[in-house]
Amino acid sequence: MFTIAKAKPERGIWASDQPTLSAPGRGMVMVDVIAAGICGTDYHIFAWDQWSAGRIKTPMTIGHEFVGRISAIGEDVTGFEVGERVSAECHIACGQCALCRTGNAHICEKTQIIGVDVPGAFAEQVLVPATNLWKVPDAIPNKHAAVFDPVGNAMHMVSIADVTSKDVLIVGGGPIGLFAAAIAKAHGARTVTLQEPNQSRGAIASSLGLDLVVNPRDPDCVSNILDVTGGRGPNVVLEVSGNGAALNAALDIAAPGSLVALLGIPGGPVSLDLGGKVVMKGISLVGVTGRRMFETWFQVEAFMLKNPDLIDKVVTHVLPAKEFDRGFQLMDDGACGKVVLDFQTSELREVV
Amino acid sequence: MFTIAKAKPERGIWASDQPTLSAPGRGMVMVDVIAAGICGTDYHIFAWDQWSAGRIKTPMTIGHEFVGRISAIGEDVTGFEVGERVSAECHIACGQCALCRTGNAHICEKTQIIGVDVPGAFAEQVLVPATNLWKVPDAIPNKHAAVFDPVGNAMHMVSIADVTSKDVLIVGGGPIGLFAAAIAKAHGARTVTLQEPNQSRGAIASSLGLDLVVNPRDPDCVSNILDVTGGRGPNVVLEVSGNGAALNAALDIAAPGSLVALLGIPGGPVSLDLGGKVVMKGISLVGVTGRRMFETWFQVEAFMLKNPDLIDKVVTHVLPAKEFDRGFQLMDDGACGKVVLDFQTSELREVV
Amino acid sequence: MFTIAKAKPERGIWASDQPTLSAPGRGMVMVDVIAAGICGTDYHIFAWDQWSAGRIKTPMTIGHEFVGRISAIGEDVTGFEVGERVSAECHIACGQCALCRTGNAHICEKTQIIGVDVPGAFAEQVLVPATNLWKVPDAIPNKHAAVFDPVGNAMHMVSIADVTSKDVLIVGGGPIGLFAAAIAKAHGARTVTLQEPNQSRGAIASSLGLDLVVNPRDPDCVSNILDVTGGRGPNVVLEVSGNGAALNAALDIAAPGSLVALLGIPGGPVSLDLGGKVVMKGISLVGVTGRRMFETWFQVEAFMLKNPDLIDKVVTHVLPAKEFDRGFQLMDDGACGKVVLDFQTSELREVV
Amino acid sequence: MFTIAKAKPERGIWASDQPTLSAPGRGMVMVDVIAAGICGTDYHIFAWDQWSAGRIKTPMTIGHEFVGRISAIGEDVTGFEVGERVSAECHIACGQCALCRTGNAHICEKTQIIGVDVPGAFAEQVLVPATNLWKVPDAIPNKHAAVFDPVGNAMHMVSIADVTSKDVLIVGGGPIGLFAAAIAKAHGARTVTLQEPNQSRGAIASSLGLDLVVNPRDPDCVSNILDVTGGRGPNVVLEVSGNGAALNAALDIAAPGSLVALLGIPGGPVSLDLGGKVVMKGISLVGVTGRRMFETWFQVEAFMLKNPDLIDKVVTHVLPAKEFDRGFQLMDDGACGKVVLDFQTSELREVV
Secondary structure (H helix, E strand, O other): OEEEEEOOOOOOOEEEEOOOOOOOOOOEEEEEEEEEEOOHHHHHHHHOOHHHHHHOOOOEEOOOEEEEEEEEEOOOOOOOOOOOEEEEOOEEOOOOOOOHHHOOHHHOOOOEEEOOOEOOOOEOEEEEEHHHEEEOOOOOOHHHHOOHHHHHHHHHHHHHHOOEOOEEEEEOOOHHHHHHHHHHHHOOEOEEEEEOOOHHHHHHHHHOOOOEEEOOOOOOHHHHHHHHOOOOOOOEEEEOOOOHHHHHHHHHHOOOOOEEEEOOOOOOOEEEOHHHHHHOOOOEEEEOOOOOOOHHHHHHHHHHHHOHHHHHHHEEEEEEHHHHHHHHHHHHHOOOOEEEEEOOOHHHHHHO | OEEEEEOOOOOOOEEEEOOOOOOOOOOEEEEEEEEEEOOHHHHHHHHOOHHHHHHOOOOEEOOOEEEEEEEEEOOOOOOOOOOOEEEEOOEEOOOOOOOHHHOOHHHOOOOEEEOOOEOOOOEOEEEEEHHHEEEOOOOOOHHHHOOHHHHHHHHHHHHHHOOEOOEEEEEOOOHHHHHHHHHHHHOOEOEEEEEOOOHHHHHHHHHOOOOEEEOOOOOOHHHHHHHHOOOOOOOEEEEOOOOHHHHHHHHHHOOOOOEEEEOOOOOOOEEEOHHHHHHOOOOEEEEOOOOOOOHHHHHHHHHHHHOHHHHHHHEEEEEEHHHHHHHHHHHHHOOOOEEEEEOOOHHHHHHO | OEEEEEOOOOOOOEEEEOOOOOOOOOOEEEEEEEEEEOOHHHHHHHHOOHHHHHHOOOOEEOOOEEEEEEEEEOOOOOOOOOOOEEEEOOEEOOOOOOOHHHOOHHHOOOOEEEOOOEOOOOEOEEEEEHHHEEEOOOOOOHHHHOOHHHHHHHHHHHHHHOOEOOEEEEEOOOHHHHHHHHHHHHOOEOEEEEEOOOHHHHHHHHHOOOOEEEOOOOOOHHHHHHHHOOOOOOOEEEEOOOOHHHHHHHHHHOOOOOEEEEOOOOOOOEEEOHHHHHHOOOOEEEEOOOOOOOHHHHHHHHHHHHOHHHHHHHEEEEEEHHHHHHHHHHHHHOOOOEEEEEOOOHHHHHHO | OEEEEEOOOOOOOEEEEOOOOOOOOOOEEEEEEEEEEOOHHHHHHHHOOHHHHHHOOOOEEOOOEEEEEEEEEOOOOOOOOOOOEEEEOOEEOOOOOOOHHHOOHHHOOOOEEEOOOEOOOOEOEEEEEHHHEEEOOOOOOHHHHOOHHHHHHHHHHHHHHOOEOOEEEEEOOOHHHHHHHHHHHHOOEOEEEEEOOOHHHHHHHHHOOOOEEEOOOOOOHHHHHHHHOOOOOOOEEEEOOOOHHHHHHHHHHOOOOOEEEEOOOOOOOEEEOHHHHHHOOOOEEEEOOOOOOOHHHHHHHHHHHHOHHHHHHHEEEEEEHHHHHHHHHHHHHOOOOEEEEEOOOHHHHHHO
8 A cells, every 4th residue: 555654764755555454453443544634743754853763663654643434443442333434643642651540641651653653644544543533523524634633732732721811822833833823713812913934824824814923023023912912912822833032032022920832842952031031920831742632632623613714724735645745845845834645536546 | 216228239238227117108007027037039139139239229128028016007998906916918019900900919010029129027117008918817926927928939839739649849948948848748748859959958858747858969869759759750849949950850850741830030041951841741830929919828827827837847047136147147058947037026125 | 960770669760860979089980871781680679579679778879880981080099091981890899808808809798789789870970999990992882891791790600611612501591691602602612502482582692603592492402402512411501591490401411520600590499409410410500690800801801802793782772871661671571682771862961 | 259239129238159250351350359348329229229229230249449459360451460459440431432531431421330230349359340440559558448439539529629728618427528527637628627417427527636526406506617717607518418408508608609519419309599509609519429530549549648547537447248237237327437348357258
């Protein structure tokens, strides 16, 4: 079958023809992939950064955000049928540690990730534990269902930040930032501002009907943010850029008592004026990773059912899977929102 | 009257003979000081660090944590009588900003602080807005009532961290850290560990009956903390040292999902591995300052009524007010817990 | 001046010509009323039910939800100017009790209510403590600003219930229920269902674009609610009808773990199957009264700025103040949403 | 083997000689019971009340709170070894419903209960799903480990009520109420009052060192409760009696804003003045059932490790299992705290 894999330990990502998978074992389900999103993590693996070089054993089929149809079911799986359309949580938590046993499986230290530690969903077939599956309602199209996972990251962050009636500043306009902006708006934020230097992404943000889209390189950036927040500064900051300078700038204007959610991964240590900007302002910096299993999934489904128009604006590209190179290039250029690969196109069939 | 003041803009603190205060204005109350604690802030003013040099207008009577008796009452004050024993919140918040109007007066940006911005309580008399007063129950002795304010800092931090049934690591064994350890124990923490390099302070911590007192210079420090927490690491960290290296070390061993309260003020920027230690571990860094008005005061009163033995162990010195130099020296040496100055000794009367 | 007052202790409400008010005292502000909403409480006073007969001292000018312009300012008031447009919190809390000192002034037991215990806003002028005022942004029209208070009741209830991503059932379609439905929708509820037997009110609810409007007399009522909630039943119930039978019916279909907010005041004791429907289902019944001072006001302002269309649909009538009889009749008939009285019409001037 | 069973559908409970169990199936574990507590639920089954008559299929071995040693392990169980000492959560939740998937398995509607729906622990052997097991630390004696489950009920209730620094009133002095009192004290309640008419139970409560133990039949009961709470009334009520009159009396004196946890199951509907005592006082009635899986278990373990003295006082009787009749009689008389049955006594061996 056609797969997209990290074939060797160097920059790049390659198509690979692999044997079809054997039948799912106990508790497992086989899913025929319909479509899959390209995640920032996939891009890190492509670029072979320090994190991915330290973790991935090549060759590895990548990809972990997807929708598909169940094609086979292992022993002891109940509640699912062949043919059902599903997405899946990509974190396979251990289920036995203190974190898993107290509702915090999303930060389990023994987690295996689909497409990172076990073969992924950039393939015609993928094997997933039944307990990780999420049934997709008919009303949600494949293009949206493929991105349950990253919308889940954004949802987890927005939910922690409790944005309703708040002035929200989103630092970074990649797919997670854009989804977060859409969710913050749908959850009744007082105002939503998105800050992003890339003009293509800024344009997508503008299409979402936010209160303000700012470019950090614009000299009026700060005064514009203060204006839209009634002079008080934002009281929720969602940091998805991983940029230390941007975080420091956001802490400068954040109102005392703000919640600052951190989801972006900086490339190295970040220097912070903890005394003046965090302690004395009573600010909280909250690290956010993954998605709550499965509270976040219920929240994402509710959001998707109500706001298909907003998701449509963030999923800017659906490409045939064989054109994955173009997808990674779009991400490299910042010339896209979320890119989804279609694994059911006839072109793909020909390739395979 | 006898006062202790920052008389001139240089290192030091001096006794000063001042005229007695005029009658309290509208909404104000005059309090004859019985006893007052020396705060770390007073020590910063003594040392004339960057913060105090930028904020204090000399001459200024310092001191803000105290107990006394009401000696005069201004117009429009209701609910208080001359002779009542009171302590007081030292933050005089503006009352009109968005933070004050939503229960967050402790982080009001227009706050004036007694003993910093207006004349303080290291004096025989001090003027305080009636709305800042706290009536002291008879069962609480002066030695304890004088430190409502710093116990309040510790209580605010411990309350935010929600320590019950948790493994708590306190980084720093000054008075706030010691009070926090006592409160964490009284609030049903699973284990309480205090980390402190100074042996005098470590000895005070040991007297509180904690689960573990560790010296960060001890090579077994980390393994001892892991042992006491069942190998999981602490899931609450209370950082009161202001030491960046200690914070980084604590983040290394903190369990995923931990709450890390930051109360200590570092001397400068702190470099943090936000990606690996905060984002990917789902950790929260929560800045804590001041005390909630007046929820924290109710909590402190409840704690003081139940745990006089613990407070006694942390308030290691009660000195005649005229011996304030010795008090500051004890703090300089780390040879004390909390130091309280007694403004009612006959020696003081003689001096004045 | 023209006022609407409870002139005598019997059913009814009457116009009354009163002397203009004397200048505001210390801390007080005089407001020239522009418009005022008729509250359910006003209707109870009109009907002279047990509660109002036990509390109101006649004669009493009633009315407490309003917008106006400041016409005079007493001593020691800062931050306000003559001519500013304001609404006001109608609860004058004591400010000194444990509840007031811990951010719970809305349930202070010594509260005095404008238009109940002190002269109200169904008048050309009303006196209000400055600390109760709320400045109205220019973008909010008088018709909306007049109902800050009841939108605040609804907002307080919806905020406590944390409706985002939840299936919300609102029991009762009077003004508070309708406002609550609008807010729940704006805050990202998964679905919003409103249950109301009165067809006029049901029609208003339908105009809000809710997921479902049901009549409890319809035999399909329960099955329709279950359908819209995916078979699980609502997990948030907002009870504003005060009808015990409706509450019991809602508890039957509420999902385990639901939050049931109670705002409606039943006419007498209500019999509940606490064991089967509350304890064993892990359900919470949360009494809601008033509005948080002033967190709720910030939330209402944010909602009003974003959703003028929804408020317009609930405020169905603006009548000249002299036609107050017609307003009370509309409420008696359930033939309205919120009714607002206009105190600035030329007709009113003629009357006076 | 020796078991205690509901042999026939009528009042009573009987010893029964049963074949030893066959080997545990996939995911299951066999536990040799060391000791088991008699729960109020066991007493209801003994008395054959409406609930038990509607649910239990006779014959059924009862008992669900226990400690034992693993004697056999089924396929696909990891993390456990023969010989380990364990207790177990008695609720076998479905794992697939929305509640189970969002951390609320304790209110799963498809739960099966050990000793109610499947054979229980009043037996020499019991079969339990591995996912329900809890490893018991060596420092916790069998007498305590046998009651992890009911201490868990109490802990769940106390945790929801967030008792630290609060004035807590516990209505009912059965084992759950006594455990709750001990936990509230250990978690730093400002004051703990226990109300109980039975003098034996009152004496046990008194031994715990609470602030007040009151008899509701004492005419000074209310004034004593008000005195100990500084005149404000309790702001946390833990209702474990299931007595409607006692609940109404508690609502009368509870402070506005109180949290009232309901764990006791009334025998029928309860009439409540919701308007005056719940809505207008802003009080919350929170139904509590079961224990959170497994957050509550971590909390109970932490409590047990720190407070063995308090648990010793509540576990008043350890009887040989064959004397179960005496245990049920003690409960009938209210002449005990918690009664534990010892399944390892030589007498038991003889009987069998």
